[in-house]
Amino acid sequence: MNWQQLPILQVILPLLAAPCCLLLRRSRWAWGFASLVGCLAFLIAAKQLHVIHNSPAGAISYQLGDWVAPFGIEYRLDRLSGLVLVVVTAIAAVALSVSRRLLKGEVPEERHHLFFAIFLLCLTGLSGIVSTGDLFNVFVFLEIASLSSYVLISMGRDRRALLAAFQYLVMGTIGSTFLLIGIGLAYMMTGTLNMADLAERLTMTLGSVYGEGASLENPALPVNQTRTILAAFGFLTVGLALKLALFPLHAWLPNAYATAPTVVSTFLAGTSTKVAYYVLLRIIFTIFGLTFAFQQVGLQYLLTPLAVTAILVASAIAAYQADLRRLLAYSSVAQIGYLVLGLSFATHAGVTAGIVHLFNHALMKSGLFLVVGCIATRQSGLTLESIRGLGRRMPLTMAAFVVGGLGLIGVPMTSGFVSKWLLVSAALEHDRWLVAVLVLVGSLLAIVYVWRVIEAAYFQSPDETGSDEVGEAPVGLLLAAWVLLGATLVLGVYTDLTVGLAREAATTLLGGGS
Amino acid sequence: MGLFNYWAVIALMMIGFYTVIARNNLIKTMIGLGIFQVSVFMLYISMGKVADGTAPIRVQSEVGATVYSNPVPHVLILTAIVVGVATTALGLALIIRIRETYGSIEEDEILEMDQQS
Numbered sequence: 118m119n120w121q122q123l124p125i126l127q128v129i130l131p132l133l134a135a136p137c138c139l140l141l142r143r144s145r146w147a148w149g150f151a152s153l154v155g156c157l158a159f160l161i162a163a164k165q166l167h168v169i170h171n172s173p174a175g176a177i178s179y180q181l182g183d184w185v186a187p188f189g190i191e192y193r194l195d196r197l198s199g200l201v202l203v204v205v206t207a208i209a210a211v212a213l214s215v216s217r218r219l220l221k222g223e224v225p226e227e228r229h230h231l232f233f234a235i236f237l238l239c240l241t242g243l244s245g246i247v248s249t250g251d252l253f254n255v256f257v258f259l260e261i262a263s264l265s266s267y268v269l270i271s272m273g274r275d276r277r278a279l280l281a282a283f284q285y286l287v288m289g290t291i292g293s294t295f296l297l298i299g300i301g302l303a304y305m306m307t308g309t310l311n312m313a314d315l316a317e318r319l320t321m322t323l324g325s326v327y328g329e330g331a332s333l334e335n336p337a338l339p340v341n342q343t344r345t346i347l348a349a350f351g352f353l354t355v356g357l358a359l360k361l362a363l364f365p366l367h368a369w370l371p372n373a374y375a376t377a378p379t380v381v382s383t384f385l386a387g388t389s390t391k392v393a394y395y396v397l398l399r400i401i402f403t404i405f406g407l408t409f410a411f412q413q414v415g416l417q418y419l420l421t422p423l424a425v426t427a428i429l430v431a432s433a434i435a436a437y438q439a440d441l442r443r444l445l446a447y448s449s450v451a452q453i454g455y456l457v458l459g460l461s462f463a464t465h466a467g468v469t470a471g472i473v474h475l476f477n478h479a480l481m482k483s484g485l486f487l488v489v490g491c492i493a494t495r496q497s498g499l500t501l502e503s504i505r506g507l508g509r510r511m512p513l514t515m516a517a518f519v520v521g522g523l524g525l526i527g528v529p530m531t532s533g534f535v536s537k538w539l540l541v542s543a544a545l546e547h548d549r550w551l552v553a554v555l556v557l558v559g560s561l562l563a564i565v566y567v568w569r570v571i572e573a574a575y576f577q578s579p580d581e582t583g584s585d586e587v588g589e590a591p592v593g594l595l596l597a598a599w600v601l602l603g604a605t606l607v608l609g610v611y612t613d614l615t616v617g618l619a620r621e622a623a624t625t626l627l628g629g630g631s
Numbered sequence: 632m633g634l635f636n637y638w639a640v641i642a643l644m645m646i647g648f649y650t651v652i653a654r655n656n657l658i659k660t661m662i663g664l665g666i667f668q669v670s671v672f673m674l675y676i677s678m679g680k681v682a683d684g685t686a687p688i689r690v691q692s693e694v695g696a697t698v699y700s701n702p703v704p705h706v707l708i709l710t711a712i713v714v715g716v717a718t719t720a721l722g723l724a725l726i727i728r729i730r731e732t733y734g735s736i737e738e739d740e741i742l743e744m745d746q747q748s
Contacts, residue, residue: 257714260717264714267721271725271728276733277745280729283725286718287664291648294667294668301704304678304707
């Protein structure tokens with residue numbers, strides 16, 4: 118068979134399916150259709166990863182409308198994008214297939230078809246960001262994904278969701294406008310938006326980019342030494358840090374995740390920040406290159422302290438949260454610190470650790486939010502007080518939470534251990550003892566916040582006897598949560614799959630960029 | 632003229648950004664955000680201008696112009712304008728919902744109401 122059209126299909130399928138959901142109107146039909154599309158998207162992503170893996174170049178390129186690359190828009194997928202796409206679509210497929218049950222009692226039934234339409238648009242945006250090889254396209258897809266996630270968050274039944282969505286909208290728009298400024302400045306100096314072309318022209322001299330006729334003060338100056346490019350890099354990094362919720366720009370995240378419908382926090386926790394991290398990797402390594410970002414600008418002096426602070430401060434804040442989802446959200450901010458820390462080492466081992474953790478954390482955090490969704494189907498309270506004694510009433514659900522929690526801590530046999538192991542060994546490779554110790558301190562803090570949940574669920578008896586009839590969550594939901602969290606257990610033992618792929622992805626990134 | 636456009640861009644950007652940060656009223660925040668975005672539109676439109684260039688339209692004539700302004704930034708910014716409109720519309724829609732639920736569009740009052748409940 119001919120698999121050449123897969124890259125465009127990945128993006129266009131959910132895009133076309135979204136308006137179809139509107140036409141279906143009935144909640145059940147729209148849900149069935151959307152889940153089908155989610156599963157198809159996952160199959161396409163899996164097949165694409167297979168094709169990428171087997172292709173000699175380790176990448177596939179798709180020219181939109183057959184316009185040749187630097188002039189037309191190019192979709193370009195290498196191993197990293199293939200891996201991220203699989204994660205995003207897998208989580209979307211799982212979240213969509215259980216969404217109807219989770220939406221009950223959270224979103225009125227007559228609005229379900231709207232919900233599914235916007236969910237699919239969000240998936241379109243996220244897949245588009247990962248697929249495209251054009252910098253301006255990244256901005257457009259980022260806005261599609263962001264705008265639809267603002268809407269999804271505002272659908273939460275808690276009235277605070279409205280303000281959370283509004284605050285996210287303001288912060289997110291500032292972030293993407295920064296991105297737009299950065300892209301504009303880069304275009305101004307190079308005259309191209311294609312990532313590969315941009316990377317090439319940034320290292321050329323001003324004279325060779327502008328040609329003979331241009332009157333330049335200093336034609337021998339490389340483009341990436343100009344102040345405009347420095348400013349572009351600054352704007353791009355800060356804008357993405359906002360989207361990524363890198364400490365101290367994380368203020369929008371806890372409110373948004375804690376008040377959104379549970380299925381939305383399940384989906385976004387595993388995908389949106391991960392995709393922003395992917396774009397950060399692309400911009401730093403593929404476009405600007407290792408030498409520029411780390412030797413000329415010195416990005417590590419900014420990112421390492423911020424990442425470590427994120428790990429410590431956000432974990433500590435998480436330990437003080439009374440609301441389960443807020444606790445998980447602050448834990449997400451801390452885990453983003455681990456991701457960025459891996460990147461800031463700027464070594465092959467560090468980037469590998471970052472990519473592995475992207476994969477593992479997406480599964481863990483989505484699984485954990487899904488467990489919270491399971492609890493929400495049985496009782497309205499989601500605070501530590503209201504889950505007292507839940508370990509006896511919902512043993513399978515809480516066991517899933519324990520598995521995910523152990524993964525967050527990084528206990529051996531879970532996938533969280535694999536990524537922390539890689540991260541610490543990447544730190545020790547260059548004798549960064551202090552950083553390694555601080556990562557371990559972060560894990561200790563993770564023990565504290567995970568323990569608080571376990572203690573409440575298993576070692577405290579419920580206050581009122583009236584709620585004893587609360588039983589297990591619906592089977593389908595439970596199964597979905599166990600699929601995600603079971604996967605983290607499997608990947609904690611069989612590490613070849615993720616680590617092998619991540620190594621190759623890191624090689625492509627570092628090799629192509631420097 | 633020189634760099635006048637770019638100074639205007641920076642001035643507008645800072646005015647918008649300050650409004651977003653400093654104002655409590657949600658509508659004023661949206662206005663600030665709008666000004667902030669418009670400054671970027673101006674940046675793109677200014678960068679497309681080529682000195683002595685005319686509009687990028689091919690004219691069949693003997694004295695046809697040889698230098699054209701770059702149309703690409705203008706096309707790009709059209710997309711960004713659409714995105715900006717969508718953002719503003721969504722933001723205002725959210726403000727309407729907030730006003731219906733809380734009866735206020737002052738951020739501190741809303742936060743206070745949430746703390747009490």
